[in-house]
Amino acid sequence: MTENELPPAPETLAKQLKALADPKRLRILNLLMSGVQCNCEIGDALNMPANLISHHLRVLRKAGLVQVERDALDARWVYYSVNEEAIRALVAAFDAFFDLGRIQPRHPTCGPKRMKGKPPKKLIVKPL
Amino acid sequence: MTENELPPAPETLAKQLKALADPKRLRILNLLMSGVQCNCEIGDALNMPANLISHHLRVLRKAGLVQVERDALDARWVYYSVNEEAIRALVAAFDAFFDLGRIQPRHPTCGPKRMKGKPPKKLIVKPL
DNA sequence: GCGATAATTCAACAAGCGTTGAACTATTGG
DNA sequence: CCAATAGTTCAACGCTTGTTGAATTATCGC
DSSP, X not given: OOTTSOOOOHHHHHHXXXXXXXXXXXXXXXXXXXXXXXXXXXXXXXXXXXXXXXXXXXXXHHTTOEEEEEOSSOXXXXXXXXXXXXXXXXXXXXXXXXXXXXXXXXOOSSSOGGGTTSOOOOOOOOOO | OOTTSOOOOHHHHHHHHHHHOSHHHHHHHHHHHTSOEEHHHHHHHHTOOHHHHHHHHHHHHHXXXXXXXXXXXXXXXXXXXXXXXXXXXXXXXXXXXXOGGGOXXXXXXXXXXXXXXXXXXXXXXXXX
């Protein structure tokens, strides 16, 4: 990212981070990051009941982070995979947001009276 | 990251993502990403009451993502800044977790009977 | 048609969480 | 000492969310 680009909208980013902010969902995604899985494979690997897996996968689906396909010959089998495009975009957005190159020196618009119009004093760390 | 490194523990990552998974907290962090701020500057910029800002900053502090210092000459002023080390580590962990290079072909341990011991059929997309 | 299978959805519940308003703490200056 | 200031903490409330158990849906093979 260049310094002229704006970080993504907080609402959009927060929505996707919220979908990720659960250990179980991260575990599911971790499995999918290494390859396509069906509900029962995820259940075996993570010792999770099918209904809970379905619920979590629904959250991830709604967030656009996973994709779903049925087996071509036996539709009872449903396979889940990561949505590579969405992951790629999310990583880019995340990296842009937390690009440490964005940090600028402090420009006070508020502070003790003697600080107005003057360069900021050197801060010292005091225990809170 | 090399392909031999493990992704971070889901609990650790989820805890930090949970701290980020709120639009208001992302807005606060966005301000801090561009420079050190005090509570009233954040409040002016985001039109948020001081107590709510304190609450959100506490969440971010607990997650280790921001740092806090008091003004050297007037301790009423408290300045917040991003914890660069923690951000750097989080970005690295996030990128490692969602490294698309991790994706492997599917190795079925479960599926329709005719699929055992055979290469996976080509999947077709059916509406769910 | 029916039993088995894979998966999804629903309902209820408890826990978690963001917000509001009030109270509190610490500091400064007159 | 007291008023003003910056900031933090507390309590209550309504909303959100993860989990459990049951019910449902769709599919397959006999």
